[in-house]
Amino acid sequence: MTLIVHHLNNSRSQRVLFLLEELGVEYEIKRYERNPKTMLAPASLRQVHPLGKSPVITDGALTIAETGAIMEYLVATYGDGSLRPAPDSDAGRRVTYYLHYAEGSLMPLMLISLIFSRLPAQAPFPLRPVFRRIAGGVHKQFLGPQLALQLDFLERELAGRPWFAGEHFTVADAQMSFPIEIAGLRQRLLGAARPKLQNWLDRVRARPAYARALERGGPYEMG
Structure with a gap:
């Protein structure tokens, strides 16, 4: 098989x-x-x-x-249980939460932001200034504040533990890696503004398994 x-x-x-x-x-x-x-x-x-x-x-x-x-x-x-704590434990409940949160709450905002960032360039040339103003307005009024809300929440979540579920790396961290990579590479929303999230991402990137996955799957190109 x-x-x-x-x-x-x-x-x-x-x-x-x-x-x-x-x-x-x-x-x-x-x-x-x-x-x-x-x-x-x-x-x-x-x-x-x-x-x-x-x-x-x-x-x-x-x-x-x-x-x-x-x-x-x-x-x-x-798995042997190391990446998926018991579902009825605190760590297990956090794993379940982040497995759903990554796609249910965070990724939709990332995708909408990506669509609006590309909208002006795809519009007919005479209409690009109009589409640029529309995209800028949506980002200022909705996307920017909502993304900040989500990422500030994640920053606080990491204040008391090194990984999203607790003291150890779990499947929750693997699940969260993609949207937070987008936030770091394309949105430029981490760095000094959110040092705990940036530190988490740096430690994810330093894992040998992450490097092997990039070697086999290819690098991100989110710019």
């Missing part, structure tokens, strides 16, 4: 590779490239899952989509 990660460049599937490297699981990668103009996944991904989205994994006869579901499956199937 071969576990295959259907990997789209610059996508959520990078943290699936990260988790697999942390778990020491053997896997193969099938690569897919975004359309450089639309940034959408190729239609060939629909042959794996009807929605044609990444990440998707196939493990023998199983096909599993959605990042949180994949992460839960991997730690349940291949």
Whole structure:
């Protein structure tokens, strides 16, 4: 039985590779490239899952989509308990929270921000100033304050512990790595403004499994 990660460049599937490297699981990668103009996944991904989205994994006869579901499956199937504390413990409840929070609360804001940042360049040339003002207004009135609210919350969460679930690295940290990479690389929202989040990201990047995942999956290009 071969576990295959259907990997789209610059996508959520990078943290699936990260988790697999942390778990020491053997896997193969099938690569897919975004359309450089639309940034959408190729239609060939629909042959794996009807929605044609990444990440998707196939493990023998199983096909599993959605990042949180994949992460839960991997730690349940291949983990030894070290990356997934008991669900009824404080650390376990925090893991469950962050597995859902990353996609349910944080990533939608990141995606909306990305869309509006690209909107002016995609508009007809005479309308670009108008679209630029619209995008700037949305960011000032909504996206900026909401992103600050979320990231300040995460900064406080890390005030009393080094990792999101507690004293040890868990699947929650792997799940949170992608949106916080976006915040750091593209949004420039970390650094001195949020030193605990920046320190957390630096420690994630220093993990050997993270480096191996980047080597196999390719670097982020979020600029």
